[in-house]
Amino acid sequence: MKQLIKTINExxxxxxxxxxxxxxxxxxxxxxxxxxxxxxxRHFLHFGYxxxxxxxxxxxxxxxxxSIGNYTQIEKDVQLTAWQKPAVTSSKPLLEIGNNCIIRxxxxxxxxxxxxxxxxxxxxxxxxxxxxxxxxxSEEMLTLPPNERPIVSKGEVNIGxxxxxxxxxxxxxxxxxxxNVVIGANSVVTKSIPAxxxxxxxxxxxxxxxxxxNQ
Numbered sequence: 001m002k003q004l005i006k007t008i009n010e011x012x013x014x015x016x017x018x019x020x021x022x023x024x025x026x027x028x029x030x031x032x033x034x035x036x037x038x039x040x041x042r043h044f045l046h047f048g049y050x051x052x053x054x055x056x057x058x059x060x061x062x063x064x065x066x067s068i069g070n071y072t073q074i075e076k077d078v079q080l081t082a083w084q085k086p087a088v089t090s091s092k093p094l095l096e097i098g099n100n101c102i103i104r105x106x107x108x109x110x111x112x113x114x115x116x117x118x119x120x121x122x123x124x125x126x127x128x129x130x131x132x133x134x135x136x137x138s139e140e141m142l143t144l145p146p147n148e149r150p151i152v153s154k155g156e157v158n159i160g161x162x163x164x165x166x167x168x169x170x171x172x173x174x175x176x177x178x179x180n181v182v183i184g185a186n187s188v189v190t191k192s193i194p195a196x197x198x199x200x201x202x203x204x205x206x207x208x209x210x211x212x213x214n215q
Contacts, residue, residue, distance in 0.1 A: 033052050033053070033055055036053060037051070045063070045065060045066055046067040046068065046069075047067075048071070048099065049071070050071045051068050051070060051072040053078070054075050055076060057076070057079070059079040060079075060080055061080075061081040061082060063080070065084065065093050065095060066094075067094070067095070067097065068097045069098045070099045070100070071100045072098070072099060072101040072103070073102050074103045077105045077106050078105065078106070079109065082111045082112070083132065083151045093111045093114070094115075096114075096115070096117060098119040098120070099120070101117065101121040102121070102123070103123050104125045104127070105125050107123050107125070107126065107127040107128075109129045109130070110129070111130075112132035112152070112153040113156055114131065115129060115131050116156070116158045118159055118162075121159060121163050121165070122165070123164075124169065124185060127170075128171065129157060130173060131153050131155060132173060133151070134147065134149040134151060135152060136152055153173065154173035154174055155173045155174025156174070157176075160180070161179045162179055162180045163179070163181045163183075165183045166185030166187070168185055168186045169184075170187070170188045170189065171183075172189060172190045175191065177189070177193045178192075178195025178196070178197070180210075181193050181195065181198070181199070184204075187200050187201055187202065188202045188203055188204060190203040194206070194209065
């Protein structure tokens, strides 16, 4: 029976491929993304012109603390989270994503304090950007299940303009990344990276930089 259903579905797919344009599945995905965006956008603090979030996100939390600029594309399976009750900060969290950014699938961006992302960010897949963690390293905290430990911000994250983050990059709390920076795949950024440089590794270190006329 399963084989019969499979054969029928594949036959229907073949017929549709003869009748419809090859890009028809892309058009369907685009329509679904815009419907999803229309449903969600009023819940954001700000959702810019011609920006889109693909169906569907893995996790969205406290969207009223999240601002997204214009012409930004957010792929499926992302996590965009703000947490209003961290243990250390008393201010309202804010996650700001700039204009013309492309955030690939599987990326997680989390703010309990303040995460600022400039214009033209390009991420690979499965990127982590966070200003917080579950608890602190102490005997008391370690006796609690990780998910029950309070969310603690360890410092703001600031990412400049024209930054490219490779696949599986982790940007940790308290980090500032300057303009025009490339972070190589699988890197863990624990310290700030200056503008006009390339950094790789665990922890990430600058391997190449350019001195511009403005420096």
